[in-house]
Amino acid sequence: MNExxxxxxxxxxxxxxxEEIVDQYQQIVANLCYKYSGNKLDTEEITQQVFVELYxxxxxxxxxxxxxxxxxxxxxxxxxxxxxxxxxxxxxxxEQPEQPSTDRNIEQQLIYSEQHQELKLAIxxxxxxxxxxxxxxxxxxxxYNDIAEVMQCSLSKVETLIFRAKKNLATIxxxxxxxxxNNEHEQ
Numbered sequence: 001m002n003e004x005x006x007x008x009x010x011x012x013x014x015x016x017x018x019e020e021i022v023d024q025y026q027q028i029v030a031n032l033c034y035k036y037s038g039n040k041l042d043t044e045e046i047t048q049q050v051f052v053e054l055y056x057x058x059x060x061x062x063x064x065x066x067x068x069x070x071x072x073x074x075x076x077x078x079x080x081x082x083x084x085x086x087x088x089x090x091x092x093x094x095e096q097p098e099q100p101s102t103d104r105n106i107e108q109q110l111i112y113s114e115q116h117q118e119l120k121l122a123i124x125x126x127x128x129x130x131x132x133x134x135x136x137x138x139x140x141x142x143x144y145n146d147i148a149e150v151m152q153c154s155l156s157k158v159e160t161l162i163f164r165a166k167k168n169l170a171t172i173x174x175x176x177x178x179x180x181x182n183n184e185h186e187q
Contacts, residue, residue: 003067007058022051028140031077033137036079038120039051046082050075065149072140076132084128104145122172130165137162 001009001017010015029050033043053074061070064109125133132151136142145160 004063007061007063007067010055010058018055021054021067021071023073026051029071032072032075032081032135032140035123036083036131038124040136042082045135046079049082049106050078069146069149072136073121073152076136076150080128080132117176118173122169125172126165126168130161130168132157133161134169 006021007016010021027046030043030047031049033046034040036045037046048073054071057074058069061067123134126134129151133147136147136150137144144155144158144162147162148155151158
């Protein structure tokens with residue numbers, strides 16, 4: 001079945017087809033949610049909300065984009081609404097790095113873990129549109145065109161968002177490093 005036939009089957013009550021879509025995209029959506037929230041509890045809850053929203057939004061799907069793009073668009077919207085509703089962009093991130101390498105010794109793993117946490121916290125400080133573009137580009141390997149489609153904006157805006165996100169991220173990390181040095185000198 002092609003996407004159009006699958007969606008029409010779902011709209012006609014074939015829940016098995018929807019379950020297959022959930023199975024196919026659940027881990028991808030969960031990964032995106034985790035990149036935003038940094039917390040596994042939020043990830044599970046938001047991922048579930050994404051698929052509830054997807055099910056209710058399918059009648060509005062116009063077939064002018066891929067289903068995956070439609071799912072990402074819904075995911076980004078649900079994630080941002082959920083996090084803004086809670087008046088937070090990130091809960092304290094989970095402490096463990098996502099996939100520590102077994103090739104590293106303990107000291108290297110601790111350094112990696114600390115750097116990973118700093119990066120996640122810095123990304124959480126970016127403006128919502130910058131964070132969205134950067135996460136889709138960096139962690140999901142989306143092209144600028146795909147990001148523009150998901151975010152429903154122009155290609156030039158995506159280019160600007162990613163440029164500014166990288167620049168702001170560098171500034172945030174530089175300031176954190178400088179603050180750490182200042183705190184060491186004061187002690």
